[in-house]
Amino acid sequence: MDPIVSIKALSKRYANGFEALKSVTLDIEKGEILALLGPNGAGKTTLISTICGIVTPSEGSVTVAGHDIVTDYRKTRAMIGLVPQELTTDAFESVFDTVSFTRGLFGKKRDDAVVERVLKSLSLWDKKDNKIMMLSGGMKRRVLIAKALAHEPEILFLDEPTAGVDMELRKDMWEVVRDLRRTGVTIILTTHYIEEAEEIADRIGVINNGELLLVEEKQALMQKMGQKQLTLDLQAPLDALPDSLMDYALELGDGGTSLTYTYDTQAKRTGITALLGDLSAAGISFRDLRTSQSSLEEIFVSLVKDSA
Numbered sequence: 001m002d003p004i005v006s007i008k009a010l011s012k013r014y015a016n017g018f019e020a021l022k023s024v025t026l027d028i029e030k031g032e033i034l035a036l037l038g039p040n041g042a043g044k045t046t047l048i049s050t051i052c053g054i055v056t057p058s059e060g061s062v063t064v065a066g067h068d069i070v071t072d073y074r075k076t077r078a079m080i081g082l083v084p085q086e087l088t089t090d091a092f093e094s095v096f097d098t099v100s101f102t103r104g105l106f107g108k109k110r111d112d113a114v115v116e117r118v119l120k121s122l123s124l125w126d127k128k129d130n131k132i133m134m135l136s137g138g139m140k141r142r143v144l145i146a147k148a149l150a151h152e153p154e155i156l157f158l159d160e161p162t163a164g165v166d167m168e169l170r171k172d173m174w175e176v177v178r179d180l181r182r183t184g185v186t187i188i189l190t191t192h193y194i195e196e197a198e199e200i201a202d203r204i205g206v207i208n209n210g211e212l213l214l215v216e217e218k219q220a221l222m223q224k225m226g227q228k229q230l231t232l233d234l235q236a237p238l239d240a241l242p243d244s245l246m247d248y249a250l251e252l253g254d255g256g257t258s259l260t261y262t263y264d265t266q267a268k269r270t271g272i273t274a275l276l277g278d279l280s281a282a283g284i285s286f287r288d289l290r291t292s293q294s295s296l297e298e299i300f301v302s303l304v305k306d307s308a
């Protein structure tokens, strides 16, 4: 299937010469949840804003369902819902009117049934007559999503959906996002939080200094995370590994005084018991041992550091 969004060698230089995006290439599949993970100023908002037609690209191209975002702006914009970081308007309006009005901004006819469906899907129906200013923070965030969905877009962008919210509300938002995906909407969200990407995304893209450093299935990233290292400090240094230990892919370090074994924590057998038995049989004894694990956080930090 063709990707719903196709980004090719996209660059953005702002008027002051700052390069906020550097040749980003990325395909987004229909129906997936993609998390764009990156520190402050990485270029996440610039990327989203460009796809939505708010920021004009300097180089490269973006298509949405095969249509170019520059030459076919109206068509592509109508397919996209954008949830900004903060609610800026409509404090005195009712929930229903606010959401209904937004629909009109995209040239769609008034359709109370659609607004009702959107509000119900976000558990906002019983708040439909409330003024926005009277709502709790969590409900206000839901209204932002409802506004973005009012014109029935196929793609939803959420810019930092849980920035500055407490854990309970964050979990609540994750549930909302999962429910939306079940309705067939493609979701792209930006986040600072690794746990957030880990929790809800199908794929994770890491962006830093305007560069897309990696895009990978979450499961594949988790597998890297699942690797652990066992390091043994040896009683006596070894010049070389005996043949009987070749199958373990051990690394001999620190001038032959330590051995490191990498294993998969998710595998049925880690191989540690067999390794210790074979070490003993080879007459190798150790005085200490420790394990370490690379977390997604560490993978992320090392990626970002390498690209700095």
Ligand SMILES: Nc1ncnc2c1ncn2[C@@H]1O[C@H](COP(=O)(O)OP(=O)(O)OP(=O)(O)O)[C@@H](O)[C@H]1O
Pocket (backbone or CB within 6 Å): 014, 015, 016, 018, 020, 038, 039, 040, 041, 042, 043, 044, 045, 046, 047
């Ligand atoms: N209009 C502009 N003119 C010049 N530079 C800009 C402009 N808008 C953004 N930038 C710069 O581009 C870089 C990327 O900004 P962007 O808002 O895309 O990052 P971000 O990843 O969304 O960060 P945050 O998580 O803080 O929202 C930043 O260094 C920012 O200062």
